[in-house]
Amino acid sequence: MPPQSGPRMASDGTKAHFEVLDGLRGTAALLVVAFHIQGITVLFDAQRLLLPHAYLAVDFFFALSGFVVGYAYDDRWSTMTTRQFLTRRLIRLHPLVLLGAVLGLLSYIGDPFAGNRQDAPVMLIVAAFAAALLALPSAPLPNRLGDSHPLNAPAWTLLQEYIGNLAYALVLRRLKTPWLAGATMVAGLASVATAMSLGSYDTGWGLHNFGGAPVRLAYPFMAGLLLFRLHHRLPRWRVGFLPLSVILLLAFAAPAMPTDGVIKLNGLYQAFCVVILFPAIIVAGRHSQGGPTMAHLCRTAGQISYPLYITHYPFVYLYMNWIATGNGQGAVTGPFAIGLYVFTIVFAVAAYRIWDRPLRLALRRWSNPVEGSDLS
Incomplete structure (x- = not known):
C-alpha cells in the first residue's frame, strides 16, 4: 500500500507535523554526528572520510527550516505580531543553545586530555562563554581550530537560523x-558560485570564512519557503522515510571528487545536492507517510535531532584531545568511537526529556505565545 499524502492531522486542532520530514531531520543529525566523530580521527582528510559530504546536513537543515517556518506561520500574520513570532522561535531554539554553551564551557575548562593546549586567559574564556549564551561568535580560543563559536562549533548554524527567522519576519513573509x-x-546562483569557487560548501563555520555562512543559509532557507508556497503545484512524489534516508546516506557517502581542469567536480556535486537533490527530498517527504510504527520512529528521530546536533560537539572535543594524547590508536579507536556515538544519542534523549521540552513548556506558559506547529 503506497504511503498516504501530507501530514497527519493533530487531534488537538493544532497544525500537524510532516512526520517524514521530522524523521529525515533526525537522519541528517545522526549522519553529521557520525561524520564529526569519525572525521576527527583522520583530521577530516576528505579521502579518508566515510561520509565526506555529511556537513551538507547543515544546508539540508536550512531548507527544512524554511519549509516548516512557512507552513507554521505564513497564514498566521493577521493574528500574530513580529514580537510574538520571534518570542516563539527563541523559546523553540534557545534552551538548547544555553545547554550547548554550558557543555562547551565544561568541556573546555575540565578536559582531562587537553594538557596545556587549552591554556587561555580567563577573561577570553568568559567572553567566549557569554557569546555562546547568545549564539554569537567570539575571539578564537586555543585548540579550537579557528571555530567562530569555539565552545560549541555547531552553534554557528543557530546564529544563521536566527538570521533566517528574522529575515522571514521582516522581509520574506x-x-x-x-x-x-x-x-x-x-x-542559488551565489550558492553554486561559492561551491564551484571553493570546490565545496565547507565554509561559514570559522572566523576566517564566516562570510560564507549567510551564503549557505540564503538559498536553502528561501528554497524551503518557496517549496511550501508552491507545494500544491509540485509533483506528489511518495517515497517514504527509509528510502529517503538511504538517499541522504548515499549522497553524504559519495567519494570526494577531484578537480578536472578548471571544473571542481566536488563543488559541482555538492551544488547538485544543495540546489536540486535536497529540495526534491523535501517535496517527496512532504507527501509521504507510513504506518504507526514508522510514524513513531519519525517523531522520535525528529525530537532528538536538534538536541543531538547542538549537544554532541563538546564531547567530540574531549574525544579529539583523547586522540591527540596518543591513546586513540589502532583497534581501540573503533570501539571508543562507537561508544561515543551511542552516548551522544542517549544524552540527546535525556536533554530533550529533562531540559529542552520541560523548559520550553514552562516558557510558553509564561509568555503565552501564539499556538503553532513545533516541527521546525
Whole structure:
C-alpha cells in the first residue's frame, strides 16, 4: 500500500507535523554526528572520510527550516505580531543553545586530555562563554581550530537560523511568490558560485570564512519557503522515510571528487545536492507517510535531532584531545568511537526529556505565545 499524502492531522486542532520530514531531520543529525566523530580521527582528510559530504546536513537543515517556518506561520500574520513570532522561535531554539554553551564551557575548562593546549586567559574564556549564551561568535580560543563559536562549533548554524527567522519576519513573509522565486534564484546562483569557487560548501563555520555562512543559509532557507508556497503545484512524489534516508546516506557517502581542469567536480556535486537533490527530498517527504510504527520512529528521530546536533560537539572535543594524547590508536579507536556515538544519542534523549521540552513548556506558559506547529 503506497504511503498516504501530507501530514497527519493533530487531534488537538493544532497544525500537524510532516512526520517524514521530522524523521529525515533526525537522519541528517545522526549522519553529521557520525561524520564529526569519525572525521576527527583522520583530521577530516576528505579521502579518508566515510561520509565526506555529511556537513551538507547543515544546508539540508536550512531548507527544512524554511519549509516548516512557512507552513507554521505564513497564514498566521493577521493574528500574530513580529514580537510574538520571534518570542516563539527563541523559546523553540534557545534552551538548547544555553545547554550547548554550558557543555562547551565544561568541556573546555575540565578536559582531562587537553594538557596545556587549552591554556587561555580567563577573561577570553568568559567572553567566549557569554557569546555562546547568545549564539554569537567570539575571539578564537586555543585548540579550537579557528571555530567562530569555539565552545560549541555547531552553534554557528543557530546564529544563521536566527538570521533566517528574522529575515522571514521582516522581509520574506511579505514577498509575493514571484519575488520570492526571483530572490531564491539569485541566492542559488551565489550558492553554486561559492561551491564551484571553493570546490565545496565547507565554509561559514570559522572566523576566517564566516562570510560564507549567510551564503549557505540564503538559498536553502528561501528554497524551503518557496517549496511550501508552491507545494500544491509540485509533483506528489511518495517515497517514504527509509528510502529517503538511504538517499541522504548515499549522497553524504559519495567519494570526494577531484578537480578536472578548471571544473571542481566536488563543488559541482555538492551544488547538485544543495540546489536540486535536497529540495526534491523535501517535496517527496512532504507527501509521504507510513504506518504507526514508522510514524513513531519519525517523531522520535525528529525530537532528538536538534538536541543531538547542538549537544554532541563538546564531547567530540574531549574525544579529539583523547586522540591527540596518543591513546586513540589502532583497534581501540573503533570501539571508543562507537561508544561515543551511542552516548551522544542517549544524552540527546535525556536533554530533550529533562531540559529542552520541560523548559520550553514552562516558557510558553509564561509568555503565552501564539499556538503553532513545533516541527521546525
